[in-house]
Amino acid sequence: MSDHDHRTEHKITARQMEDMVALTLISSTVVTGSSDIAEQDTWFCMLVAFALVIPMLWVHSQILELYPGRDYYGNILRACGPVAGKAVLAALLLYSLLLGSMYLRVFGEFIHTLNMPETPLIVILCAIAATVIYTLKNRLYVVARLSKFMILVLIFSILISGILGIGKMDFNNLKPVLQRGFEPIYRGSLLIFALPMGEVVACGPLFGGLDRKSKIFPTLLKGTVIAVLALLFANVRNLLILGRAATIFTFVSYECVSTISIGEFLTRFEVLIGFNLLLGGFVKTCVFLFSTCEGVAKLFGMDDYEPLAAPCMLLMLTISQIVYANMEEVFNCEEYLPYASLPFQVALPVAVLIVGKIRLAGKKKRRKPKKQICTVPSAESGAAQGP
Amino acid sequence: MKPWKKIVLALETVLVLSLCVGCWNYHEVENYTIIAGLAIDKGTGGHKYHLTFECISLMGGKDTPPQPVLIEADGDTIFDAVRGTISMTDKKLYFSDCKVVILSKEIAENGIKPLMDFFIRDSEPRLTLNFLVSDEPTAGEVFRPKLASQQPVSYQIAGMLQSQYALGRVLAIPLYQMYDILGCSETCDESLTLPNVRVVKTKGSEMVQTSNNVVFHQDKMVGTLPEEDGIYYLMLRNKLSGGLIVTGPDGGKDITLEILKSSASIRPEVSGTNATMKIAIQVNAALAEENTDSLQYNLANEKFRKVEKMGAETIEQNVKKLVADDQKDYGADIFGFGKRIYEDNYSDWKALSPRWEKVFPKVKCEVHAEVRLKNAARAYPKEGT
Numbered sequence: 001m002s003d004h005d006h007r008t009e010h011k012i013t014a015r016q017m018e019d020m021v022a023l024t025l026i027s028s029t030v031v032t033g034s035s036d037i038a039e040q041d042t043w044f045c046m047l048v049a050f051a052l053v054i055p056m057l058w059v060h061s062q063i064l065e066l067y068p069g070r071d072y073y074g075n076i077l078r079a080c081g082p083v084a085g086k087a088v089l090a091a092l093l094l095y096s097l098l099l100g101s102m103y104l105r106v107f108g109e110f111i112h113t114l115n116m117p118e119t120p121l122i123v124i125l126c127a128i129a130a131t132v133i134y135t136l137k138n139r140l141y142v143v144a145r146l147s148k149f150m151i152l153v154l155i156f157s158i159l160i161s162g163i164l165g166i167g168k169m170d171f172n173n174l175k176p177v178l179q180r181g182f183e184p185i186y187r188g189s190l191l192i193f194a195l196p197m198g199e200v201v202a203c204g205p206l207f208g209g210l211d212r213k214s215k216i217f218p219t220l221l222k223g224t225v226i227a228v229l230a231l232l233f234a235n236v237r238n239l240l241i242l243g244r245a246a247t248i249f250t251f252v253s254y255e256c257v258s259t260i261s262i263g264e265f266l267t268r269f270e271v272l273i274g275f276n277l278l279l280g281g282f283v284k285t286c287v288f289l290f291s292t293c294e295g296v297a298k299l300f301g302m303d304d305y306e307p308l309a310a311p312c313m314l315l316m317l318t319i320s321q322i323v324y325a326n327m328e329e330v331f332n333c334e335e336y337l338p339y340a341s342l343p344f345q346v347a348l349p350v351a352v353l354i355v356g357k358i359r360l361a362g363k364k365k366r367r368k369p370k371k372q373i374c375t376v377p378s379a380e381s382g383a384a385q386g387p
Numbered sequence: 388m389k390p391w392k393k394i395v396l397a398l399e400t401v402l403v404l405s406l407c408v409g410c411w412n413y414h415e416v417e418n419y420t421i422i423a424g425l426a427i428d429k430g431t432g433g434h435k436y437h438l439t440f441e442c443i444s445l446m447g448g449k450d451t452p453p454q455p456v457l458i459e460a461d462g463d464t465i466f467d468a469v470r471g472t473i474s475m476t477d478k479k480l481y482f483s484d485c486k487v488v489i490l491s492k493e494i495a496e497n498g499i500k501p502l503m504d505f506f507i508r509d510s511e512p513r514l515t516l517n518f519l520v521s522d523e524p525t526a527g528e529v530f531r532p533k534l535a536s537q538q539p540v541s542y543q544i545a546g547m548l549q550s551q552y553a554l555g556r557v558l559a560i561p562l563y564q565m566y567d568i569l570g571c572s573e574t575c576d577e578s579l580t581l582p583n584v585r586v587v588k589t590k591g592s593e594m595v596q597t598s599n600n601v602v603f604h605q606d607k608m609v610g611t612l613p614e615e616d617g618i619y620y621l622m623l624r625n626k627l628s629g630g631l632i633v634t635g636p637d638g639g640k641d642i643t644l645e646i647l648k649s650s651a652s653i654r655p656e657v658s659g660t661n662a663t664m665k666i667a668i669q670v671n672a673a674l675a676e677e678n679t680d681s682l683q684y685n686l687a688n689e690k691f692r693k694v695e696k697m698g699a700e701t702i703e704q705n706v707k708k709l710v711a712d713d714q715k716d717y718g719a720d721i722f723g724f725g726k727r728i729y730e731d732n733y734s735d736w737k738a739l740s741p742r743w744e745k746v747f748p749k750v751k752c753e754v755h756a757e758v759r760l761k762n763a764a765r766a767y768p769k770e771g772t
Contacts, residue, residue, distance in 0.1 A: 114510050175730035243567035248507070259514050259563055 012206075014214035014222075016144035019151040021203050021223025024287045025196045026154065026230045027280025036247040038188030040174050042235050045188035050228045052189070053197040057224060059349050060204050061217035066356045070216065072204035073298040079356030086299055088348055093295025095344040096202050097312070100288030101319035102330070104128065107281040108320070109327050110251055115274065122321065129317050132285050136293070136309040140209050143286045150279040151226070157272035158230055162237045164269065165260045169240035194338035196231075198345030200224065202287055205294040250327065289313055419481035420472075423455065424541025426489040426526035427465070427502060434461035436494075436502070438468040439527035440480060441541050455539040457530055465505040482511035486545035488518045489584060491526040495601065495608035500569055506562055514563040517548055520601040520608060522585035532586050532593030540595055544584060547597055555630025555646065556617035557582035557600050569606055575726040575736075576743045578719035579603040580620070583611060604719040612709070619705045622668060623722050625651050632672065632758075634701040636693075643676035644698050647761060655728045657735035660746060664724055668702055668756040674763040691760060698758035706754045714748040724750055 012020075038045045066075045076092070077085035108125040116124065135142055178185070200220065207216055238246045238256040249255040254273045261267040292312045293305035302308070324330050388396075426439040438460050443453040458475060462468025469480055488506065490499060499518070506512045521529050530540050548559040558580055560568070568579045580600040587596045600612040600620055612620055621627040627649040635641040648671040656663045674694060713721060720726075725743050729736040739746055 117510065172726075172730055176733035179733035242563055244570040245563045245566040248566065248570065255514055255563070259561070261515070 010139060010141035010209075011211040012141050012144040012209045013211050014219045016141075016148045017206065017210050017214070017219050018223040018226060019147040020144050020206060020283060020287065021200065021220060022226035022230070023147050023151055023154065023280050023283040024203055025199060025224065025227035027276070027284045029196050029231055029234075036252075037191060038180070038184040039244075039247060040176070040239060041178055041180065041185060042188055042192075042239070043174075043232055044178060045185060045192050046228060046232050046235065048185070048189040049192035049197045050224065052193050053200065053224060054221070056198065056346060056349065057200060057220045058217060059353050060200065061220055062353050063349060063356065064204065064207050064216050066353075066360065070207050070210060070212075071298075072207060073295055075356065076352050077298060079352055079359060084355075088352060089295055089299050091348060092201070092344060093292050093299065095341075096288050096291040096295065097316060098319065098323070099199065099202065100285060100292060101316045101323050103281065103288065104285055104316055105320040105324055106330055107277060107285070109330070110254075110277055111274075113327070114251065114254060125317055125320060128282065128285060129313050131282065132289055133310050133313045135282075136286055136289055136313075137306060139306075140206065140290055143283060143290070144206075144209070147283050150283060154276050154280055155226075155230060157276055158234055158237075161257045161260060161269055161272055162233060164262065165237060165241050165257070168259060169237075170243060171240060173239050173243045174236075190338045191334060194341040194345060195334070196227070197224070198341055201345050201349060202291040204349075205291050206287065208294075250331070285316075289316060292316070418478055420458070420476055420478040421481050422485045423539040424485060424487040424489065424530070424544070426491070426521065426530060427494050428491045428525045428527055429493050430461045430463075430468075432461060434468075435463045436465060436468050437461050437527070438465070439530055440472065441530045441539050442480075443484075443539060453539070454537070455530070455541075457527075459527065465502055466509070469505075482509065483513065485512055485516060485541075487541045487548075488516060489521050489526040489529050489544075490518060490581075491521050491524075492608065494526070495520045495581075495603070498606045499603070499608075500606040503562070503565065503569075507566060512562075514561065516562045517545065517559050517582075518562065518565065519544065519582050519584045519597065522583050522599075529584050529586060529595060532595065534594060535592055544595060544597065547595075548582065553629040555621050555627045556598055556614065558617075558621055558624060558626055575723070575729045576605075576720055576740065576747070577723050577726045578605060578717075578721045580612070580721050600721075602713070602717050602719050602721055604717060609717045609719060612713070616705065616709045616712075619702065619709045620721070622649050622670075622702070623651055623653075623666070623706060623709070625649075631675070632670075632698055632701055634694075634697045636697060641678045642674070642694060642697065643678070644670075644672040644694070644758065644760070645675040647671045647673055653722070653724065653727045655724065655731055655735075657728060657732055657739065660739070660742070661749070661751070662724070662728060662735075662739065662746060663751040663753060664727070666706065666752060666754045668706065668754065670698070670702065670756065670758045671761050672698065672758055674760055695758045695760055698760075699756040702756035702758070703754045706756070707752060710752045714750070718744065718748045720747050 036042070060072075063075055063079070064070045064072055067078055069075075073089055073092075076088050079085065080088055104125060107128060108121050111124050112119065112121045135146070203220070203223075207219075210216065210219065234253055238252045241256050241259060242249075242252065246252050246256065251273075253276075254270050257273050258268065258270040260269045289309065289312055290305065293308040296308050296312060297303070297305045324333075420440075421443040422440050423443055424441045426441075428437040428439070429435075430437045440458045440460075442456045442458055444456045458472050460468045460471040460475065462471050472480055490502075494502070503518075506516060507514070523529060529544075532540065534540060534543060536543065548557070551557060551559060559582055560579065565579060565581075568577050580602055582597045583599045583601050584595055584597045587594050598614050598617070600617055601608055602610045602612060618627065618630045618632070621630070627646060630646050632644045632646065633640045633642070634644065649668070651666060651668045654665040654667070656665060674691075710722065713719065720743070724747065725736070725740070728739060
C-alpha cells in the first residue's frame with residue numbers, strides 16, 4: 001500500500017481524536033499536579049480555565065472550517081496570505097517545537113529523578129525519542145488508536161488511586177473555600193489556561209486526519225472535558241491526601257500515590273503514576289512533534305510530514321537538553337510561561353480567524369456581483385428575476 | 388476482533404512492557420545495605436549529626452531470620468553522614484524500606500525542620516516514614532537492645548505504631564503529614580506531636596515501648612503529654628479508632644469501656660480577640676469490663692444509661708484538663724484550633740493570626756461528650772449476679 005493510501009484510508013474517528021486531545025492536555029499535569037498558586041482553590045481555577053478555553057476551542061474549530069480540507073496550517077496560510085501566513089505558521093511551529101522540547105525534558109527528568117538516577121538523562125530521552133519517531137513514521141492514526149487504549153489505563157489508574165486513598169483523605173484540606181482573594185485565583189486560572197488548556201492549539205493540525213463525518217468543535221470539547229475531569233480528580237486527590245505538603249513536591253501526584261497502601265501486602269502504587277507518564281507523555285510528545293513536522297512541511301511546501309519526523313525529533317531532543325539548565329528552572333518558568341504562551345494560544349489564532357473571516361466575506365462579496373451578472377438571465381436567482 | 392485475540396494481545400503487551408523496564412539502574416539486593424531505621428544524635432568531633440543505622444544483614448542460611456546490624460557515622464548534614472558509611476561498609480545504604488527515624492531529645496529541642504529535608508527530598512525514603520523522639524540519653528540506644536523476637540527494633544516500633552488503633556496512646560504522624568503541619572504552622576500556627584520511644588528493662592530481657600506524645604512548639608520539642616492523656620489527645624485530633632476508657636461512679640475506676648468508634652468536631656466561635664472552641668465528641672463503645680463485686684449494669688437496665696453518662700463525664704473532664712494543661716505548660720496549638728479558625732472563619736483568622744501565640748493560651752473550650760454503649764461484649768450478667 002502506498003503512503004498516500006495509508007493517509008486516506010485510515011481516518012481517525014471522533015472518539016480516538018477526543019482521547020488524543022485529552023491525553024495531550026492531561027499527561028504532564030497529572031504528573032506535576034498542576035497549579036499550586038491557588039492552593040486549595042486550584043479546582044476552581046481549573047473550572048475557570050475550562051470556561052475560558054471553550055471560546056478558544058471554537059476559534060480553532062472555525063479556523064479548521066475556514067476552507068475545505070480541515071487543514072489547520074494550510075488554512076492559516078490561505079487566510080493570512082503567503083507572507084503573513086508563513087510568519088504565523090513559523091511562530092506556531094516554533095511554539096510547538098519549544099513546548100514539545102520542554103515536556104520531553106520534564107518526562108525525562110521525572111524518570112531520571114525518581115526511578116533511574118544513575119541512567120543518564122540523554123539515554124532516557126533517546127529511548128522516548130526513538131519510539132515517538134517510529135510511531136509517527138507509521139502515521140498519526142497509530143497514535144490515535146493508541147490513545148483510545150491508553151486513556152482507559154490512565155483514567156483507571158487515576159480512579160483506583162483516588163478510591164484506595166479515601167482512607168487517607170482529609171476533606172478539611174479544601175477549606176477555606178475561595179477566601180484568599182482574587183489574585184491567587186486569577187494567577188492560578190491563567191496558569192492552568194496556559195498550561196495545559198491552551199496547548200490545545202497544538203491539536204489543531206491533528207484534525208486533518210479526522211473522519212469527515214465527525215464535527216470538530218464537539219470533538220475538541222469532549223476531549224477537553226475528559227482532560228478537565230481527570231485533572232480535577234487528580235488535583236483534589238492530591239490536596240485531600242497531602243494537604244499543604246502538596247505544594248512542596250516536584251511531582252505531586254507521584255508522591256501522593258506513594259503514600260497509599262493496603263496493609264503491608266499492596267504498597268507502592270506510585271507505579272501507576274509512572275504508567276500515566278509513559279502513556280500520556282508519549283502521546284503528548286507525538287502530538288507536539290506532529291504539529292511541528294506538519295508546520296515545517298507546510299512552511300516549505302512539502303507534501304508530507306513523514307520525512308521530517310526524525311529530524312524534528314532530533315531538534316526537539318537537542319533543544320530539550322539546553323532549554324533548562326536544571327529542574328528548578330522548569331518550575332520557575334511556570335511564572336512567566338502563561339504570558340509567553342498567550343500570544344501563540346490566543347492572539348495568533350484569534351487574529352487568523354478574524355482575518356480569514358474578513359477575507360472570506362470579501363471574496364464572497366466580490367463573487368456575488370459577478371454571480372448576479374452571470375446568472376441574471378438564468379432561473380437560479382429568483383430575486384433577480386423579480387416578481 | 389475475537390475476544391481470545393484481544394486477551395492474547397493484552398498478554399503480549401504486558402510481556403513487552405515487562406521486558407522494557409529500565410535495567411541501567413538494576414541492582415542486586417546483595418549490593419545494598421537495607422536500612423530498617425536510623426537514629427539521629429548530636430554529632431561528635433565537630434560534626435553536626437551522629438547517625439546510627441539499623442541495617443538488615445542478609446547473611447546466613449535460609450532459615451536464619453535477617454539479623455540487625457548497627458552502623459554509625461558522623462556528618463555535617465544527614466546525607467553527608469549517610470554517604471560517610473561507604474567508608475565503613477562497601478555497600479550503599481538503601482532507604483526504601485526504612486520505617487522509623489529516632490531523634491534524640493537534644494536534636495528535637497533544636498528544631499527538626501532542617502533534618503526533615505533530606506527525607507522529603509531524597510527519592511528513596513518513603514513519605515510514610517515515622518519520626519519518634521527517644522526517651523533515652525541518646526537516640527542510638529534505642530537500637531541496642533536484643534529483642535526476644537530477634538527482629539530489628541525499627542520493625543517492632545513500626546508494628547507498634549500501626550497497632551495504635553487498638554490502644555490509642557500515641558499519634559503516629561507520617562512524614563508527609565508532619566510537613567503538612569509544619570507547613571501549616573506558617574499560616575495556621577499549628578504545632579506538632581511525635582511519639583516517644585524508650586527501652587524497658589525487665590528481668591533478663593529488654594524491650595522497647597512507645598507510650599507518650601512529645602509536644603513541639605512549631606518544630607522544637609517543648610515537653611511531653613502524660614501517658615493517660617494520649618487517648619483524649621487522639622480523640623480531639625479525630626485519630627482514635629480504639630482504646631479504652633476507664634470510668635466509674637464518684638471518680639472511681641471500675642468500669643472499662645472499649646471504644647468502637649470516636650468522632651470529634653470542633654466549632655470555633657470568635658469575638659474580637661477571644662476565641663471559644665465548641666468541641667462535640669461522640670463515642671460508640673462497648674461495656675468491656677465491670678470490675679466490681681456485684682454486677683449492676685446491663686443493657687436492659689436503666690443504670691446502663693448511667694454508665695454512658697459516667698463515660699461522657701470522664702471524657703469531658705479529661706479533654707478539658709488536657710487542653711488547659713497544654714495551654715498552661717506549653718502554649719502549643721497541638722489540637723489545630725488555629726487551623727480550625729483558618730478553615731471555618733478565615734476573616735476572623737486574618738485578624739487573630741498575628742497574635743495567635745498570645746491568644747491560644749486564653750482560648751476557652753466547651754466540651755460536650757456523648758457516649759453510646761452498643762453492647763456489653765459477650766456476657767449478659769444479670770443484676771446482683
